[in-house]
Amino acid sequence: MSDRPDFAPSTLVIHSNRSYEKQSNSILFPIHQTATYIHESVGVTKGYGYSRGANPTVNALEQAIAAIEGTKHALCFRSGMSAIHTLCMAVLSAGDHVILSDVIYGGTMRLFYQVLRHFGIEYDYADTSSAEGVEAALKPNTRLIFLETPANPTLKISDIKAICELAQAKGNILVAVDNTFLTPLLQNVLDLGADVAMMSTTKYIDGHNATIGGSLATHDETLTERLRLVRKTIGSIQTPFDSWLALQGMKTLPIRLEAHQKHAGIVAKWLEDHPRVVKVNYPGLDSFPQKKLAEKQQLGFGGMLSFELDASTEDSLHFMDALKLCTCAESLGSVETLATNPATASHCDLTREQREALGISDRLIRLSVGLEAPKDLIADFEQAFAATIGSSK
Numbered sequence: 549m550s551d552r553p554d555f556a557p558s559t560l561v562i563h564s565n566r567s568y569e570k571q572s573n574s575i576l577f578p579i580h581q582t583a584t585y586i587h588e589s590v591g592v593t594k595g596y597g598y599s600r601g602a603n604p605t606v607n608a609l610e611q612a613i614a615a616i617e618g619t620k621h622a623l624c625f626r627s628g629m630s631a632i633h634t635l636c637m638a639v640l641s642a643g644d645h646v647i648l649s650d651v652i653y654g655g656t657m658r659l660f661y662q663v664l665r666h667f668g669i670e671y672d673y674a675d676t677s678s679a680e681g682v683e684a685a686l687k688p689n690t691r692l693i694f695l696e697t698p699a700n701p702t703l704k705i706s707d708i709k710a711i712c713e714l715a716q717a718k719g720n721i722l723v724a725v726d727n728t729f730l731t732p733l734l735q736n737v738l739d740l741g742a743d744v745a746m747m748s749t750t751k752y753i754d755g756h757n758a759t760i761g762g763s764l765a766t767h768d769e770t771l772t773e774r775l776r777l778v779r780k781t782i783g784s785i786q787t788p789f790d791s792w793l794a795l796q797g798m799k800t801l802p803i804r805l806e807a808h809q810k811h812a813g814i815v816a817k818w819l820e821d822h823p824r825v826v827k828v829n830y831p832g833l834d835s836f837p838q839k840k841l842a843e844k845q846q847l848g849f850g851g852m853l854s855f856e857l858d859a860s861t862e863d864s865l866h867f868m869d870a871l872k873l874c875t876c877a878e879s880l881g882s883v884e885t886l887a888t889n890p891a892t893a894s895h896c897d898l899t900r901e902q903r904e905a906l907g908i909s910d911r912l913i914r915l916s917v918g919l920e921a922p923k924d925l926i927a928d929f930e931q932a933f934a935a936t937i938g939s940s941k
């Protein structure tokens with residue numbers, strides 16, 4: 549990438565936004581907690597006018613994200629959802645059609661079904677594991693293809709490159725990819741041809757469950773200006789304090805990701821070998837049907853997995869309640885191992901039939917594997933098995 553300085557990611561996340569504060573030489577970039585900026589003379593500023601438009605601390609986070617995305621242009625938002633919403637407001641008009649990955653974050657479904665639908669935005673879900681699935685869903689008015697890969701919560705993988713090539717051949721269709729599960733360090737979606745890389749920075753970027761935030765990155769300067777305009781107009785910019793916290797978290801992103809995926813690999817294998825586990829979804833397992841595609845486009849398998857127990861839904865939920873070290877909480881990508889039941893959390897808006905069709909059974913447990921020692925996590929699973937469904941058939 550020509551835009552990317554010649555540093556490794558672990559260096560970039562620490563030094564990409566290194567402009568020091570001159571008053572005290574504080575090593576941390578300061579929190580510019582301000583609504584407005586003084587005009588040196590009427591109309592003359594240092595580039596900042598009002599913090600709904602831009603803010604130096606938000607900009608520092610944007611530079612760090614742009615650096616790891618390998619582009620010059622990244623923008624940060626109040627949440628992952630406000631990043632997706634701002635993107636839709638910026639590139640769609642009433643009458644446009646959107647194709648969404650059929651397995652996708654529940655909040656993204658809600659945005660289209662409960663909100664954008666009422667503004668004349670049409671959409672369809674498609675099997676985005678291949679370009680053919682997307683091609684079958686194309687309409688003359690398709691303007692945006694929004695992929696999530698690996699997808700929440702089954703880890704289903706979309707073929708980013710093939711879909712981007714299809715979109716390019718059709719012309720006038722943007723491809724955006726929700727890359728929350730891997731971040732550009734484990735999957736660079738812009739390199740694979742996507743027009744827009746989206747992340748919920750709430751997850752791995754922050755990494756400590758301290759903030760809610762989102763980002764969009766692109767190589768397209770015109771699109772960046774349009775996004776900036778919409779963000780300023782609707783007020784969806786990230787706050788200075790949350791940007792600052794995310795910046796601190798991000799400094800350890802490469803080293804955290806390495807540990808997350810190492811631990812996830814160990815836990816996935818242990819679960820797969822357990823007699824009371826019927827299924828484990830983890831792209832790094834040989835049993836994962838799309839492992840080849842994962843190896844082709846990803847630079848790692850990440851820290852997310854989901855699994856099903858050989859037990860009823862009720863007993864599976866008891867198993868979750870019996871976990872002591874793993875925490876039952878929504879969200880993912882933090883230092884703590886988090887377990888969720890998608891049917892009652894992220895995908896509760898769908899009917900059971902809709903969920904079943906997507907491989908999201910009521911008993912599916914999603915795990916964001918944290919940085920605790922894998923042996924302690926496994927001991928926690930062992931005691932939860934013993935306390936609930938037992939550990940042999």
Ligand SMILES: *Cc1c(COP(=O)(O)O)cnc(C)c1O
Nearest residue numbers: 627628629653700728748750761
């Ligand atoms: C959490 C999440 C979002 C939404 O992000 P928020 O920061 O919670 O608004 C979008 N996509 C994926 C894959 C997520 O995990």
